[in-house]
Amino acid sequence: MTERAQDTVPFGERDVPRGEKSSLVRGVFDRVADRYDAMNDVMSGGAHRVWKDIVVARANPQPGEMLYDIAGGTGDLALRWVRMAEKARGRRGGDPGRAVVVDINAAMLQAGLTRKDAGKVDWAQGDAEKLPFADRSAHCVMAGFGIRNMTDRPAALAEMRRVLKPGGRFLCLEMSRPTFDAFQRFYDLYSDHMIPAMGKLVAGDDAPYRYFVESIRRFPDQETFAGEIRQAGFRNVSYTNFAGGVAALHIGWAI
């Protein structure tokens, strides 16, 4: 324990003691919770909605299936999941799809609870590294733009593997590395200058958005992250780039 308390983990461009990261991340999200969804729209030009639609379509929710939406924030993926499962149920019957949104941040969950369809999914405050779920209890686990904020990524991946039923799927949507050099240079400029400026304009505070940009840069590239997912015990791991690698969807199977 004492040894682990000594080592450091990335928090944006800084390294901080391992024990401090999660409260620092919580502070960031406390400050942006109310405007988080609006800010995502501004930063991605609305693209994050399309990406989330694609993620849930790839997950292909079936009637009666359970989703855990980890670091699920305001419930974007979970609400799409139950909506799509409902469509499948309309075609061929069965039980409704279900979803639980888990987030470590109370302010994000409270922002999600104000949505008009909030009652269609369940909400719990929890830590991805210590999930409050039994082994093999979900058909699908997702993490959308959350995994780069986790302190101990291997522990979180192992937890998400643990709670999946045999044959279950894990879908992870995260900001990633643009694959073309020229585009990467433009993207760096955009990230360093435009995103914090827009954060200041829309959310009234640029510091949280500087953290977002820096945490994206510190996150491993597509191949490296796929390796981490394999390391956690997932099989048939693959990924799909969105917008030339600005974001990537990684998929792994609990088989």
Add this chain to the structure above:
Amino acid sequence: MSQTSEKTKHEVDPRLLEILVCPVTRGPLVYDREAQELVSRKARLAYPIRDGVPVMLPEEARELTDAETG
């Protein structure tokens, strides 16, 4: 605010309580409706339910007294 979201603010879905386990021991939880807590006897912790949202974080939980666990 619609009526449904008002409702979810203050009541926990009983079906959610069936799914949740103690994040420390992964053992069962007992729902204390009066106190709005989820009690893990094995971990000697009571997890609060705030505004209808179970707070499944050990650092936010109340430690059970000897009288409660005895």
